[in-house]
Amino acid sequence: MSDTPLTIENILAPELALCRVPASSKKRVMETIAEQIQQHDPSLSDTEIFNNLVSRERLGSTGIGQGIAIPHCRLEGLDRVVGALLTLEEGVAFDAIDNQPVDLVFALIVPKEATSEHLELLSQLAEKFNEKAFCDQLRQCTDADSLYRRMTVEGS
Template sequence: MTDTSLTIETILTPELARCRVAGTSKKRVLEFISESIHQQYPDLDAGQIFNNLVARERLGSTGIGQGIAIPHCRLDGCSQVIGVLVTLEEGVGFDAIDNQPVDLLFTLIVPKEATSEHLELLSQLAEKFNEQSFCNELRQCSDNETLYNRMIGA
């Protein structure tokens, strides 16, 4: 049973588009993201989300270059794909492939058994974030609603 209709629009809620967050380190940013998910989905444990994101980062940084990271992980007990979009006040070190600090993140949390859906979403995100002008638009947003609307193309 694969849902091929998963798009950025279907996994990102306005509550999980967070603009100009103060993040002092990769760890703090991942904690913030984990807490944000837990607030929207109380059944999901913030600590478990954080631990899974950190475990994934240990395999290799999800910093894809040009100030962008796409942290992602699978999560037991998660029944749907969840997206979180965050822009940071200032870039943080993320061990990115180009060693640039990261200030634009899109996090994906996927159910443990999800396979192709999550790869398809990663490719959609990489394609969007490949457009420098689009990334600059996101970085210029000054509130959560504008950030959300820009990301989903509203």
């Protein structure tokens, strides 16, 4: 692991900021995340990512309320943290704590051994997503480029 502090900026690649993704279900959202990450890094297995996300989700929904979910999992053999940001075309049922449909998703795939960094990132994300104005700005983005910029440069 490098000494670079883990921030949203250095885990989210522009190609993994996806705007207005069509998804009909929570499962489809997880599949899309896994497929996109695998396309971005072919050394990773989309099946493994999907299965790990689903397993984590079974422990309790990662829907944190207000239409936001932060699905996350650990992945064997991963040497860095990978993030993916999606806005969904329409909200999907996510078993969120407030039972609201989710339309804003930030997925976090972390190395098997990452623990404190993982928790630190989750808290950074939760803090950002706690700001309603920030979430509204993300939801208003109409293309991946503006979504990425808003999440990283402008949002920090």
